[in-house]
Amino acid sequence: MIARIFGHDHYQNHQNQQQRRLVLLITIGCIGWITIELIGGSKQSVSAGGQLSLNLWRKYPGTPPPEASSVKLEWLKRGGLSSGGRLFIMNSSRYPLPTTIGPRPKREWISRLDFFQRYGSAEIQRDLSIPISTLHKDGLVTYPTETILTANNNGVCSWENSGCLRNSENGYSDHLDIIHPDPNSWVVNFDDGPLPPSKKLYKVLDDFDIKATHFWIGGNVLKYWDLAIMADRRGDHLAVHTWSHSHLTSLTNHQILGELGWTIQIIFDLTGKVPRFFRPPYGNVDNRVRSIAKVL
Numbered sequence: 001m002i003a004r005i006f007g008h009d010h011y012q013n014h015q016n017q018q019q020r021r022l023v024l025l026i027t028i029g030c031i032g033w034i035t036i037e038l039i040g041g042s043k044q045s046v047s048a049g050g051q052l053s054l055n056l057w058r059k060y061p062g063t064p065p066p067e068a069s070s071v072k073l074e075w076l077k078r079g080g081l082s083s084g085g086r087l088f089i090m091n092s093s094r095y096p097l098p099t100t101i102g103p104r105p106k107r108e109w110i111s112r113l114d115f116f117q118r119y120g121s122a123e124i125q126r127d128l129s130i131p132i133s134t135l136h137k138d139g140l141v142t143y144p145t146e147t148i149l150t151a152n153n154n155g156v157c158s159w160e161n162s163g164c165l166r167n168s169e170n171g172y173s174d175h176l177d178i179i180h181p182d183p184n185s186w187v188v189n190f191d192d193g194p195l196p197p198s199k200k201l202y203k204v205l206d207d208f209d210i211k212a213t214h215f216w217i218g219g220n221v222l223k224y225w226d227l228a229i230m231a232d233r234r235g236d237h238l239a240v241h242t243w244s245h246s247h248l249t250s251l252t253n254h255q256i257l258g259e260l261g262w263t264i265q266i267i268f269d270l271t272g273k274v275p276r277f278f279r280p281p282y283g284n285v286d287n288r289v290r291s292i293a294k295v296l
Contacts, residue, residue, distance in 0.1 A: 075268045089225045089270050096262055098219030101244045102255025109261045113253060113295050128253060130156045130288035135250040141284060156286040158249065166290055176290055189213040191241055191279065194220055194227035202230055215241035215279040218263030225270055232271045239277040240264060247284045256292045264296060 096103030105113075117128055133141035141160060148155035149162040151170035158164055165177040181187050190201065193214055205212055214231050216238065221228045232238060242248065242259040251259065260278065268274050278293055 075265065075274055089222065089266065092222055095222050095266060096219075096243060096258070098222050099244060100219070101246045101259075102251045103243055103258040103262050105254055105257040105261050106265075109257050109296065110254065113257055113292065116291075116295055124291050124294075126154075127287040127291040130286060132252065133158075133247070133249040133286075135247050139247075139282065141247055141249055156288070157290075158286040159280075160249075160282065160284050166287065176294075187213065189215065191215045192217055192220065192245065194224040194231065196224070196227075198224070198227045199230065202234060205234070205236075211236050213237040213239060213277075215239045215277075216263065216267065217241050217245050218243035218259075218266050221263070221266050221270065228267075228270055232273070237277075238267055238271065238273065239275045239279065240267070241279050242281055245281045247282060248280055248289045249284050249286050253288070253292060256289055257295070260293060260296055 113128075116124055120128075131144050131147060133143050135141050143149065143156065143158070143161070149158045149164065151157050151164045151166070151172065155164070157166050157170070159177075164170065165179055166172050167175045167177050167179070188205070188210055190212060193201075193216055211234065214236055216228065218240075228238075240260060240263045243262045244259065246259060248256050248259060264275060280289060
């Protein structure tokens with residue numbers, strides 16, 4: 001699932017790319033965040049926005065999921081800026097509508113999820129069977145009465161409902177949720193972009209020579225791709241904030257897969273970079289969402 005005043009993201013080139021792990025971040029206060037991760041791959045030159053991301057990934061590598069060559073995920077290269085990536089993005093029919101909640105995932109993403117549902121560890125299979133929460137009019141979610149919300153062998157570890165974090169402090173072997181920045185770090189981060197005011201924001205960041213983390217909504221990247229390019233050219237850290245800014249725990253497994261997958265896809269299509277970090281809207285995350293994030 002967040003961020004600090006500048007969460008750096010280490011971007012990987014698509015060539016020679018191996019399986020990635022998505023890191024989930026949840027903002028706690030101004031400089032707190034949670035993270036779940038996605039992958040590893042070959043290096044390229046690291047922007048200012050990339051170095052901190054790389055450091056975070058090394059510090060919190062998580063637990064690599066079981067691998068199978070038949071379900072390795074490859075983000076299809078659709079051009080990038082050097083070969084018509086912008087024209088590809090402008091053809092919006094290739095993507096879900098910006099307002100689509102839980103867009104239908106691509107077949108290869110479903111195949112990968114199906115593999116882990118059938119052959120993953122007992123823990124992953126248990127996580128993927130966590131019940132869907134109910135979203136209420138006040139924006140809060142609830143689970144069936146018998147659901148254990150905390151960090152327990154059978155608990156769902158819901159941050160919104162219990163403040164649970166998936167880290168070693170709560171007895172988990174994989175430290176997926178990052179809540180503290182490095183000591184003496186202050187991180188500039190922004191959610192929900194890119195949006196029309198982003199251009200003024202970039203100007204302020206330029207004036208103070210500051211890099212920032214942008215947790216983007218995929219639908220907004222589709223609508224304001226030119227502003228997304230500006231942030232990428234600044235060397236900022238680009239991360240995922242879902243496709244439609246929905247409460248993920250209230251969605252089905254496939255809907256969550258689509259929310260994360262299409263946002264990763266459009267950022268990659270536009271920039272040639274695969275984001276490593278993810279912030280769940282509203283801090284709405286549990287172990288089911290985390291496991292699906294790891295699939296990508």
